[in-house]
Amino acid sequence: MNAQVGREKTFRPTGGSFSLHPKSNENGLRLINGCSNEYEDKFNVFPTKNTRKATWSPPGRGKKCQIDHIMIDNRHASSILNVRSFRYAHLDIEHHDSDHYAVGAKIRFRVSNIGRIKSTKQKKYDVAKLKNDTVRAHFNAPSEQQLEVRNGEASWQNCQAAMKQAAEECLGYQQPGKKEWFDDECRNAVQKVIDANKKMRTRARSEELRKLQRDKKELLRERKENLTDSVLMISRNCSP
Structure with a gap:
């Protein structure tokens, strides 16, 4: 793609302020427009020597170019701590020497620290009060209206509602301790x-x-x- 991203303030934060090139070329503009402010070029963010910014040496020329980039979305941009090129690293691609330099990045993976939704602790009835004869008798005497009988069998929903109401009135909930x-x-x-x-x-x-x-x-x-x-x-x- 041979995209050269410059140091223009207009294209920040996609393009950084420490690029090797002062202005972006046509392919660099396409790269920036394709990011749509959702990605960052971390190669141009960290201040370093120009010799560590070049990634390609054109054949027969002494000029160095920065055409390799490391793009990352804004959400995980802070995971990259540093980026640089290595001029003397030997790259053997399909048994052919490459005129590109190796690019390395120091990455730190972090776990999201978003607070978890606190679950509601289930309340427990104070069953110790059933040792009292008066409380136990009141708990065992739900009204006939609460236990509605249908076809000779009590409805489970009515039984459940009656037991819960009797437990809340007679027993209450356990106090934390x-x-x-x-x-x-x-x-x-x-x-x-x-x-x-x-x-x-x-x-x-x-x-x-x-x-x-x-x-x-x-x-x-x-x-x-x-x-x-x-x-x-x-x-x-x-x-x-």
């Missing part, structure tokens, strides 16, 4: 692992650390299972 099953024994087990991790560095001590970690996991798992069993027992007692 500490976990009920995480008692002092669990806290001490976790603290032992933290202290051992700071002190132990040898292999023998690391085995002792793994033993403490296993004991901690078993204890926490046991507390969670006990809480789940108690909730299931309350639910069975509340069922009519």
Whole structure:
């Protein structure tokens, strides 16, 4: 294409201010117009020596030209940190020496830092209130109007709406706070692992650390299972 992009202010930001040529040729104008302000020529953005800007040496002439370019869209333009040519790099294209210089770019890939949409945390009913006989009786007594019977079977939508309304009125939602099953024994087990991790560095001590970690996991798992069993027992007692 032999496009030479100049240093004209009119064509910025597509064309930079550090080009080897002061003015663009006809093919350079076509290249700039084809970009439509959506791409940038990063070869002309970074200040460098003229010897590092030339990319082609015409045969039989001492003049150097800059006709190779690195175009990138505006969105990822900041990923390119530097661009330059290498005059003494040997290019062998199909076993023929090329009169073009190698062009290299320093690129940095960055992950987009757009904030993620925060998901709404599901609210949980305070089932611990079912231990109270009065609350449990009120929860098990939905009105007949809410549980509409059709053809001898209750509509699932009506049952679901009735249960939700009864739970909101009688139980309410759990307040954020500490976990009920995480008692002092669990806290001490976790603290032992933290202290051992700071002190132990040898292999023998690391085995002792793994033993403490296993004991901690078993204890926490046991507390969670006990809480789940108690909730299931309350639910069975509340069922009519």
